[in-house]
Amino acid sequence: MSAGVGVDLENLWIRFGDFVAVRDANVNINGGDFFSFLGPSGCGKTTILRAVSGFLDPSEGKVLIGGKDMRGIGPNKRPTALIFQNLALFPLMKVWENITFSLEIKGASTAERRKRADELLDMIALPGQGDKLPSELSGGQRQRVAIARALCAEPDVLLLDEPLSALDLKLRQHMRTELREIQQRVGITFIYITHDQGEALTMSDNIAVMRAGVIDQIADGKTIYNDPNTAFAASFVGENNVFRGKIKQVMGNEALISTNRSGDLVARISTANQGKLNEGDDAMMFIRPEAFAIAADGATGDHFVTARVNHEEFEGNVFNIFTEGDGGKEIKVSLPNLGQSFEDHTGQNITLEYETRNAVLVPAGELAAE
Amino acid sequence: MPGFLKEFFNRNGTSMGLAILGLVLFWTIGLIILPQLSMLDFSFRPNLPPPEIGGPKDVYTLENYKYLIYGPEGGSQSYNSVDLRVFFRTLLAAVCVTIFNLILCYPIAYYLGQSKGSHIRIFAIMLIIPYWINEILRAFALRIIFGETGVLNTLFMGLGIWDTPFDFIRNDIALYAGLGYAYILLMIFPMYNVIESLDGNQIEAARDLGAPWWRIHWRVVIPYAKPGISSGCTMVFMLSAGALAAPQILGGPSSLWFTQLIYQQFNDNNDWPQGAAYAIVLLVTCILFVLAMMRLFKVNMGDIGK
Numbered sequence: 001m002s003a004g005v006g007v008d009l010e011n012l013w014i015r016f017g018d019f020v021a022v023r024d025a026n027v028n029i030n031g032g033d034f035f036s037f038l039g040p041s042g043c044g045k046t047t048i049l050r051a052v053s054g055f056l057d058p059s060e061g062k063v064l065i066g067g068k069d070m071r072g073i074g075p076n077k078r079p080t081a082l083i084f085q086n087l088a089l090f091p092l093m094k095v096w097e098n099i100t101f102s103l104e105i106k107g108a109s110t111a112e113r114r115k116r117a118d119e120l121l122d123m124i125a126l127p128g129q130g131d132k133l134p135s136e137l138s139g140g141q142r143q144r145v146a147i148a149r150a151l152c153a154e155p156d157v158l159l160l161d162e163p164l165s166a167l168d169l170k171l172r173q174h175m176r177t178e179l180r181e182i183q184q185r186v187g188i189t190f191i192y193i194t195h196d197q198g199e200a201l202t203m204s205d206n207i208a209v210m211r212a213g214v215i216d217q218i219a220d221g222k223t224i225y226n227d228p229n230t231a232f233a234a235s236f237v238g239e240n241n242v243f244r245g246k247i248k249q250v251m252g253n254e255a256l257i258s259t260n261r262s263g264d265l266v267a268r269i270s271t272a273n274q275g276k277l278n279e280g281d282d283a284m285m286f287i288r289p290e291a292f293a294i295a296a297d298g299a300t301g302d303h304f305v306t307a308r309v310n311h312e313e314f315e316g317n318v319f320n321i322f323t324e325g326d327g328g329k330e331i332k333v334s335l336p337n338l339g340q341s342f343e344d345h346t347g348q349n350i351t352l353e354y355e356t357r358n359a360v361l362v363p364a365g366e367l368a369a370e
Numbered sequence: 371m372p373g374f375l376k377e378f379f380n381r382n383g384t385s386m387g388l389a390i391l392g393l394v395l396f397w398t399i400g401l402i403i404l405p406q407l408s409m410l411d412f413s414f415r416p417n418l419p420p421p422e423i424g425g426p427k428d429v430y431t432l433e434n435y436k437y438l439i440y441g442p443e444g445g446s447q448s449y450n451s452v453d454l455r456v457f458f459r460t461l462l463a464a465v466c467v468t469i470f471n472l473i474l475c476y477p478i479a480y481y482l483g484q485s486k487g488s489h490i491r492i493f494a495i496m497l498i499i500p501y502w503i504n505e506i507l508r509a510f511a512l513r514i515i516f517g518e519t520g521v522l523n524t525l526f527m528g529l530g531i532w533d534t535p536f537d538f539i540r541n542d543i544a545l546y547a548g549l550g551y552a553y554i555l556l557m558i559f560p561m562y563n564v565i566e567s568l569d570g571n572q573i574e575a576a577r578d579l580g581a582p583w584w585r586i587h588w589r590v591v592i593p594y595a596k597p598g599i600s601s602g603c604t605m606v607f608m609l610s611a612g613a614l615a616a617p618q619i620l621g622g623p624s625s626l627w628f629t630q631l632i633y634q635q636f637n638d639n640n641d642w643p644q645g646a647a648y649a650i651v652l653l654v655t656c657i658l659f660v661l662a663m664m665r666l667f668k669v670n671m672g673d674i675g676k
Contacts, residue, residue, distance in 0.1 A: 053578060076580045088571035092593045101589075102579040153579050 004031030004189045005066040005079065005156035007052060012061035014047050021047040023213040025061070029191065029206070034183050036192040036200040039210030040236070040368065045193045048210075049159050052191065053082045065157060081150035082159045086166065087142055089134040095145055096121070096130030102153035120148040123182075140171045147182060157189045164199060176202050197237045201225065209233045211366070217272070229272040231365035234286040241331045242367065243285040243305075247277055255361055256302060257285050261326045266302040267359035282364035289320070289334035291358035295351045303359070305352045307331060309345040323350060413647035417640075434647030453631060453648075460628035461655065463542075464611035467549045471606050472599065474550065475557040479598070480591065482558070483565030484573070501555060509548055509619040516544035516620075540622040548620040549610045556609065557602040564598035565591065597673035604660050611656050628652055 007029040014022040022044045029035045037045040050056040051063055054075035063070045070078060081102075089098050096117035097104070103113045117130050124144035126137075134142055143163060150158055160179075164172045180203045183190045194200050200207050201221040208218045209232070217229040228234035235242060245259035253274050258264050267285045269277055277283060295304055307323035310330055314320075318334040319342050325331050333352060335342070379387040414430045422428065438457070441450030482490055500508070515521045516538035523535040538544045568591065576586045592599070617627030632652070635645030664671070 055574060055578075075574070075578045076582065080578070082575070082578045084571045084575060086569065086571055088569060088575040090572060090576070090590060093589075101576065101581070104589075105580045105582075105585060149579070 004033075004187055006031040006033075007035075007157055007189060007191065008062075008064040008067070009048070009052075010062040010064065012048070012051065012063065013059045014044070014051060014056065015059045020213050022051070022058075025215050027208055027215065027218060029189060031066075031189055032187055033205045034180065034190045034192065034203055036194055036204040036207045037210055038194055038197060038200040038207050038237070040195055042212075043210040044213040045210050046161055049082070049161055049191065049193050052157070053080050053159050054078045079156035080159055081153045081155035081157075083146050083150050083161065083163045085161045085163065087146040087163065089142060089146055089149070091134055093134075094130065095126075095132050095134060095137070098134060098145060099130070099148045099152050101149060116152060120152055123151075123185075124148045139167050140175065143167065143175060144178075147179075151182075151186060155188065157191060158183075160190060160192045162193055162195070164194075165196075172199075179203060201237070209236060211236070211368075226360075227271050228286070228360060228362060229270060231284045231286075231362050232368055234270075234284070234360060234362060236368035239289050239332060240286045241289065241325075242329075243287070243326045244364065245283060245285070247279050247281045247283050247361075250277060250279060254356060255283070257283055257361060259285075259326050262305045262307070263300075264302055265305070265359065266356050267361040268357055269361045273362055277361065277363065283361055284364050286360045286362070287354050287358060289332040290318070290336070291354050292333040292335075292352045293354070294333075294335070295353035297349075297351055299351050299353065303354055303356060305331070305354075306349055307352070309348055309350050311346055312342075312344065314342070321345060321350065323352075409646045410650060412643045413650050415643050417643045434644050435651070437644060438648060438651060456626045456631055457628050457651070457655075459625070460611060460652075461659070463546070463549075463627075464607050464656075467546060467553075467610045468603050468607040470546065471550050471554060471557045472603060475554055475602070476561060476595075476599075478554075479558045479561035479595075480565055480587075483562045483568065484570060497555060497558065505552065505615050506619070508552070509616050512544055512548045512551070512620055513539070516547070537622075539620065540624070542622055542625055544620040545617060545622070545625070548616040549613055552613065552616055553606040553609055556605045560601040560605075561595055561598040564595045568594050596667070596669060600664065600667065600669040600673055603663075607660065608656055611652065 007027075009025045009027040012022055012025040012027075013020070025048065037048060039045050047056065051058050052065070052070075054070065054073060054077075057071070065079060075082075090101065093101070096114060099117045099120050100108070100113035103116060108116075114130075118127070121127050121130055124147060126141055126144060129137065129141070134145060137145065146163065164175050164179075167175060176199055179190075179192075183203075192200070192203065201224075204221055206218060206220050207224050209216045209224060209228075211230075211232045216233045217224060219227075224233060224237050228237065231242070234240050243257070243259050243262060243265065245257040245265075247255050248258045248264055249256040250269075253269050254266060255269055255277060256264050256266055265285060292305075300306075305326070307326070310322045310324060312319070312321050314337075315334075317337055319337055321333040321335070323331045323333070331352075378391075381387075382390060413434055414432070415428060416431055416433060418425070418427055438450055438453055441447055441453075482493060503511075513520070517523070518535040518537065520538075522538065526532055527535065538547075572590055572594075573586055576590045577583075581589070612629055613627065614629045614633060617625075617630055621627060621630075628648070629652070632645050632648045635641045635648060639645075663669075
């Protein structure tokens with residue numbers, strides 16, 4: 001996509017005293033993209049957002065919006081609009097005044113503001129609600145008013161700081177779709193901050209996975225999910241099973257890893273690490289719960305894992321089996337519920353099978369906290 | 371029993387509830403309402419020597435109120451222009467002190483309310499500690515600063531800004547400064563309380579949407595702080611209109627404060643009914659003025675309590 005204004009972070013460092021909140025971030029966000037920063041709380045993603053919106057000066061490096069260096073330009077002069085985590089609607093202003101606050105600043109007439117407010121209220125599907133106070137709206141409605149208020153300023157870049165986190169689950173899922181639709185309709189760049197990988201995966205064109213001030217990986221959702229760069233990215237995005245071990249043999253883009261309990265297993269080296277892993281290196285292999293299948297008892301080989309079942313649960317769409325782990329927490333296996341019968345395996349040994357392309361190998365590293 | 375009383379007793383128990391209620395009623399009725407009613411009663415009676423009290427001459431009269439407007443009977447002027455002028459000048463001066471205080475204290479309250487860190491506590495303590503010194507001493511300290519040979523005159527004459535000493539006291543500057551200083555805490559803390567609870571994100575949101583600093587204050591902070599502002603203004607206005615020590619000590623020889631007139635009636639003239647009438651007029655006018663201002667600025671009575 002080329003429409004819209006892009007945002008670039010060049011060698012961005014942000015320090016608070018001795019604490020490094022953002023370490024050498026380099027990101028190119030295409031104009032018109034829905035771009036997410038995904039990471040646990042305290043990883044520096046909100047700090048990046050504040051640097052883009054202008055509330056925070058980078059310690060080093062640059063923030064460029066539309067190719068223009070933003071240093072020294074205040075938040076009220078930047079072509080960005082920020083949606084706060086708590087929305088920060090003005091409680092004493094009516095909905096229409098809230099939405100058109102940016103027009104009031106530009107000196108627009110009341111009639112003009114009313115007209116624009118009505119258009120935006122139609123867009124967010126709240127027609128005729130302009131004369132209410134924000135406190136008279138529901139959480140989801142307030143959410144949409146905050147979006148309308150930000151869009152009314154006609155920003156080139158919309159910044160969203162976990163705006164859905166205060167909503168309940170149903171509404172959150174609904175708002176995901178709605179946000180994505182709004183973004184495609186207005187065609188401007190959205191930068192979205194979240195710790196919820198579901199939000200990031202469903203809405204974003206591209207995602208940056210952050211950990212403790214460092215960006216581990218920037219890619220589209222599928223790549224992040226299927227081809228993580230680091231142990232952190234693999235364990236933070238989606239559910240994953242980890243196997244620790246040493247690399248025994250590298251065979252092109254595949255490698256054999258010798259694990260503690262499961263013997264030698266074969267895995268695909270993740271794209272970013274191809275050619276960088278050597279024999280004897282500590283490594284981690286990740287296999288998603290849904291990538292396992294139950295194999296015939298006693299089957300052995302480099303893509304079979306045998307382990308004792310700790311417990312099982314039925315979740316409706318999937319049947320989960322938890323077995324003792326191998327260098328991590330217990331292994332979770334999710335079998336799709338296709339109407340087959342499930343036997344109870346608790347306490348028994350079970351042999352699991354996987355395909356090499358579903359086992360990703362990365363260098364050993366920090367895992368995401370639960 | 372009304373619902374709120376029932377709930378009150380349920381929460382506190384009967385004996386504790388009765389004790390609290392009794393104390394509150396004693397405070398409001400015994401210590402405030404009854405003495406004021408007796409003052410009101412005084413104000414409608416003639417000033418009689420003790421033997422005649424309760425006698426045939428002790429009847430209700432509007433004489434004391436007429437005196438404020440028309441002066442002594444058979445006086446040289448048709449209106450009591452001296453006292454009336456003092457009355458209105460006092461009100462006007464109290465309004466000026468209030469506005470001056472508001473302008474001075476709003477930035478302080480905003481700073482205290484929106485900054486974070488332990489230095490805020492130190493600032494607040496530094497604001498409070500001077501009030502441990504009693505009012506008389508503070509007023510005399512201001513005399514030392516503003517006097518003819520005081521700190522300010524010495525400083526400015528030493529710097530050559532003016533040659534002859536400037537009479538701060540005759541020009542009422544000392545008085546305004548003294549009154550302003552006396553009540554800054556009552557202005558700062560109600561505003562500080564409200565502004566402290568303002569979500570900083572709202573200020574940032576306004577800024578992000580392009581608002582310059584003055585508009586952020588005008589559209590976001592001040593409307594939000596309105597209860598605190600009105601509470602502070604009401605207290606400062608009422609207290610400066612009713613102040614006695616500061617005008618006595620810092621006022622110029624020619625400028626009387628209306629409270630000084632009341633004081634003279636009670637003490638020097640020993641005319642309690644006349645003093646009571648003056649005090650009632652001051653009280654009622656102040657209340658009406660405050661109510662009118664509250665209506666003008668659309669402030670609810672409940673907001674004053676914040």
